[in-house]
Each structure stands twice: as C-alpha cells, then as structure tokens.
Amino acid sequence: MKTARTVLSVLAVTAGAFAGVMFAPAAAGAESIVVQSTTSTQNSGLFDFILPKFTAKTGIEVRVVAVGTGQALKNARNGDGDVLLVHAKPSEEKFVSDGYGVKRSDLMYNDFVIVGPRADPAGVRGVQDVTAALATLAGAGAPFASRGDDSGTHKKELHLWKDAGIDPQKGSGQWYRETGSGMGATLNTAAGMGAYTMSDRATWIAFKNKGDLEILVEGDKRLFNQYGVILVNPQMHPHVKVKAGQAFIDWLLSKEGQAAIAAYRLNDQQLFFPNAES
Numbered sequence: 001m002k003t004a005r006t007v008l009s010v011l012a013v014t015a016g017a018f019a020g021v022m023f024a025p026a027a028a029g030a031e032s033i034v035v036q037s038t039t040s041t042q043n044s045g046l047f048d049f050i051l052p053k054f055t056a057k058t059g060i061e062v063r064v065v066a067v068g069t070g071q072a073l074k075n076a077r078n079g080d081g082d083v084l085l086v087h088a089k090p091s092e093e094k095f096v097s098d099g100y101g102v103k104r105s106d107l108m109y110n111d112f113v114i115v116g117p118r119a120d121p122a123g124v125r126g127v128q129d130v131t132a133a134l135a136t137l138a139g140a141g142a143p144f145a146s147r148g149d150d151s152g153t154h155k156k157e158l159h160l161w162k163d164a165g166i167d168p169q170k171g172s173g174q175w176y177r178e179t180g181s182g183m184g185a186t187l188n189t190a191a192g193m194g195a196y197t198m199s200d201r202a203t204w205i206a207f208k209n210k211g212d213l214e215i216l217v218e219g220d221k222r223l224f225n226q227y228g229v230i231l232v233n234p235q236m237h238p239h240v241k242v243k244a245g246q247a248f249i250d251w252l253l254s255k256e257g258q259a260a261i262a263a264y265r266l267n268d269q270q271l272f273f274p275n276a277e278s
Contacts, residue, residue: 030059030060030061031059031060031061031241031244032060032061032062032063032244033060033061033062033063033082033083033241033244033245033248034063034064034065034080034081034082034083035062035063035064035065035081035082035083035084035085035248036065036067036072036073036075036076036080036081036083036084036085036086037064037065037066037067037072037084037085037086038066038067038068038069038072038085038086038087038151038152038227039066039067039068039151039182039183039184039203040087040152040153040183040200040202040203041064041066041085041202041227042064042066043066043182043183043184043202043203043206044202044203044205044206044266044271044272045206045264045266046202046261046264046271046272047062047064049260049263049264050257050260050261050264051064053256053260054248054251054252054257057251057256058244058247058248058251060244060247060248062248065080065081068147068149068150068151068152068153068154068182069086069087069088069091069150069151069152069153069155070088070091070149070150070151070152070154070155071149071150071151072084072085072086073086073088073091073092073095076095076100076101076230076232077095077100079232079236079237079239079240081232082231082232082240082241082242082244082245083229083230083231083232083245083248083249084101084229084230084231084232085107085227085228085229085230086152086227086228087152087153087200087225087226087227087228088152088155088156089104089226089228091155092104092228092230095230096230099233099235099236100232100233100236101230101231101232101233102230102231102232102233102234103230103231104228104229104230105228105229105230105249105253105276105277106226106227106228106275106276106277107227107228107229107252107253107261107274107275107276108227108258108261108272108273108274108275108276109224109225109226109227109272109273109275110200110201110202110225110271110272110273111200111201111218111219111223111224111225112153112156112198112199112200112201112223112225113198113199113200113201113204113215113217113218113223114130114133114134114196114197114198114215114216114217114218115187115190115196115197115198115199115204115213115214115215115216116142116190116195116196116197116213116214116216117194117195117196117212117213117214118212118213118214119212120216121140121142122136122137122140122142122196123136123140124136124137124196124216124217125216125217126216126217127216127217128219128220129220130160130217130220130222130223131160131163131164131165131222132164133216133217134160134161134164134166135164135165135166137196138164138166138168138171138175141171141174141175142175142195142196143175143177143193143194143195143196144168144175144176144177144195144196144197145177145179145186145187145189145190145193145195145196145197146168146176146177146178146179146186146197146198147178147179147180147181147182147183147186148178148179148180149179149180149181149182151182151183152200152225153183153198153199153200156198156225157198160198160222163222177189177193177195183199183200183203183207184203184207186199187199187203187204187207187209187210187213188209190213191209191210191211191212191213192211194212196216200225201218201225201271202271202272205266205267205269205271206266206271226275227272229249229252229253231245231246231249232245252276253276253277257274257276258274258276259274261273261274262274
C-alpha cells in the first residue's frame, strides 16, 4: 500500500507540473479563459508581454495552450478552450463556416523565412522567389527539416512545395526530414544537421540556438503570415465563457491591444504587426 501511495503521489505531482507547463496560473477566485494558440505566439514571448496588460485592465486571467495550429483547431472543435488564436486562414474560415467559431478577425501578421547553413551549399541565398528556392533545394537533395506537425507553418510550407510543383514526400527519410515537433525543436534539428528549414520570423528572432543558421530567403509576398482570432461558438459548446472570451478578443482588436502587440520587440526588432480592421 505504501508503494501504491508513493506512486500515486508521484503521478499527482507530475500531473500538476505538466498542467503548469500548459497553463499560466490564475489567481485564486479570478475569472479565467483558455486560449488555444499556436506555438509562435508563446515561444516568441508575445503572450508574456501582452497578457499581464490585459489582466491588469480586466482582472481576467488567460491560460494559454500553445500547440501547432492544426492541434489548436482540433482542441477548439472539441470545446477545449474559449478563444482560438492561430495562423492558417483557410482552416480558420472553415472552422467558422462549420459552426465551431462565432467570427474570425484578422489580428496581426509577420512573415516566414527560409533559414539554412551559412555556407549555403544549395546556393539559395538571396533568391527572391521562394518556390524557386524550394525547387533548388529539392533538386540538390539538400537536407530540409520540416515540422511535419500540421501546424500553421507546416501548412504554409506544404502549400509552397505544391506551388513549386514538388512533392517533398518523395524525399521523406532522405533529404526531407519531418520532425513532428514545434518550431524551436525543428530549428534545433536544422542547426544540428546543417539543414534548411522554414520558420516564422518571430520564433526565429527569439530562437537562441541559431548556431550556423542564417536567413537565406525572405521577402516573397507568398511568405506573408497572417494571424486570426476567433471566439469558440457557445452553441456548439455551452460551457464557453462568452463574455470573458469576447472581452479578450475585443481588447486584442482595440487600439490599446494593437498598440501592445506593436510594442513587443526583441533585439530591437518588432515581431508582430497589428492589422485588425478599424
């Protein structure tokens, strides 16, 4: 019995530690909401910067579940959250049209970049056409680390491969390596194996283990990265905290929230650019 109690105690502690990783702690008695969001908003430090401002104004605590966009959409469809904040516009629009979200609003944007080893063995540095760069990488069999996790970044990457007329799956396990991980872990993989990869710029700026990696391809309009915010539909999931969730969305879209997003900088660089409709 003592052993059983010990095991249960360890499991309880482990579960509590895991929950602490997933959610920011809420003050006792404070109203709170759950936001299903992409990893880039969390890993970049944006939430750490803006959420205290919102909580100080409203008293509402925001608990963030930071996963890939695909998983965040699934979680929200299952009712595991009040607000969805991700970056895959076609999937977001389908989420709303299927009845799972009330309304989608543009929130902010940045862009994606192709990074790779400083020596650039495939020779894509400075290429202005991202699909041409990807075609060059595939033709050279240059190692490319893909998130492979149905995230917003992965969705965009696959769309760009399709535009380039290339099926990267034909190189799976050879030059095309799917990590099934978040952006930070995928960047670590690329740095470790001297591979190319695609990253959202915010995570790249915040990433500390750049090693030999550099931005090689940027600036193509097809690398535009739009973020949207949606209230989960209470008609699908009656437990959704409509008032508090909408208060958070309204604040993000307000002049105050948009200014807070614009004010967040790392290494003297702005990471996200607000573009909510006025």
